[in-house]
Amino acid sequence: MTTWDEHAAQLADTVTHPRSRWRDAIRATPRHLLVPRWWHNDLTGTLLLDGPTDPHRWMRAAYSDTTLVTRLGSLHADLAHPDDRPPWWPSSSSTLPSLIVRMFRHARPETGQNILDVGTGSGYGTALLCHRFGDQHITSVDIDPYLTATARERLADIGHKPLIAATDATGPLPDTYDRIIATVSVPRIPAPWLAALRPGGRLVTTITGTSLIIGADKTPDGGALGRVERDWAGFMGTRHGPDYPPRLMHQFPHARDQDGDDITTGRYPVLDIAEAWEVNTQLTLAVPGIETHFETDGDDRTAYLLHADGSWARAHGHWTDAPTVHQSGPRRLWDVLERIRHKLNIEGSLGLYGYRVHIEPNGRCHISQGGWTAVIE
Incomplete structure (x- = not known):
């Protein structure tokens, strides 16, 4: 039988790449050992x-480049009963390894730097950072006390003791950090991140509801300058309590069934907007806080x-x-989508x-190119 380290080598x-500095960590x-139980969803539920x-199956799943969902709503896979069938609303996971490595690469961490890992989850990303840079340089945070306690215990079992x-x-x-790397998304850049980022430090995060990865370096005024990376990702959003x-x-x-104030014929076929990342990103920037839902x-x-x-x-x-479109309320949301x-x-x-x-010290984020600008606040 193939051993776990052989599976890890295949991953x-x-x-x-054979010369990647992350290769040995993986x-x-x-x-x-960090994901003993997880949720799976298919046509059967x-x-x-x-x-x-x-x-x-455990080895095949754990060492595939796949996200393993470990929490649905407020129910942890570790604590669930085999007969539990909660709605498919993921609230924590072990992110696919290739995406974790890509986020780390965008952060450009260096030996001796103190690194903040935002979104502990299963602790897998934290383990990779510890292996490469040393436990004493790594801090990981998550809002869920069960996740942090469990990750702390499981990481210690494999030889890592970060904060x-x-x-x-x-x-x-x-504390303060040279690098802040978030594998959860934020609706806007938190001002405390900028305050905790050391001079010359760098943060990497994604914006909730978009596929945008932002990498930015701290500026002397307490803000940051950078780019939207030529890459894309989608992470669960930060939450402020036990569940979303x-x-x-x-x-x-x-x-679902009420006539709208306006009833028209749409220009384009119905789209699963959440799966059309570019469209969803522009829609979120145009109408912050918008939510989408799709059924077939x-x-x-x-x-x-x-x-x-x-x-x-x-x-x-x-x-x-061409679909029939119903719209109501102060804004005509489908019209915005069709323009995009x-x-x-x-x-x-x-x-x-x-x-x-360009990120201001208060977290207000300006994205611009030529004469076009979007503000995330």
Whole structure:
């Protein structure tokens, strides 16, 4: 039977170049011990998987370049009963290893630097950092006390003892750092991150609701300058309590069957917006706080756009047919989406990757290129 270190070596072959400085860390880290149980979702629904009871599947899952979901809503896989079938709303995971390594590369960490890992999760990313830079230089934070306590115990079992703290990562931080690397997304850059970043330090994060990875270096005024990386990623958003607040879909039941104030025929077929990363990114920048929802019934598709200001839109159509669109509230959300899709069709791309980023000390983030600017605040 193939041993775990042989599986880890195969994973390293998959996600790193032979001369990568992250290669040894992946080969030396027993990911399976950090993720003994996880949630799986397929056409049959949600299923709890237990590694020790199926070692072959455990090794195959732990050492594949795959995200393993470890928490749904407020229910940890570690604490769940085999018959539990919670809704598929992931709230913590062990991120796919290739993405963790990409985020670390964007941060450009160096030996001797103090590094903050935002979003402990299973502790796998923390373990990679510890292997390469030493436990004494690594701090990891997560809002979930169970996750931090469990990661601390499991990391100690494999020989790592970084500082791990249960705290809201968007608030005051335990220390100051040369690098801040977030594998959770934020709706805006937290001002405490800038305050905790040492002179010349660098932060890397993603913006909630977008595929944007922002890498920025601290400036003498307490802000930061950088770029939208020529790369993309999507992470779960930061939360400030035991679980995320209810989705807006629960607050807008009328959006499912009520006629809108405006009823029109859409220009483009119904789209699963969350899976169209460029479109979703531009929509989030245009309407911060917007939520999307998508359903299918055979070839019939329905998409919803919702906002806390009371605006909602529903578009229903058959496959590639033009949909019927209902809209209500102070803003016509589907109109905003169609303008974005029209621009994409004309120009072939919505840009943003490689654009300049200027972050003020209070966290207000300006993304610009030429005469175009978007502000995230």
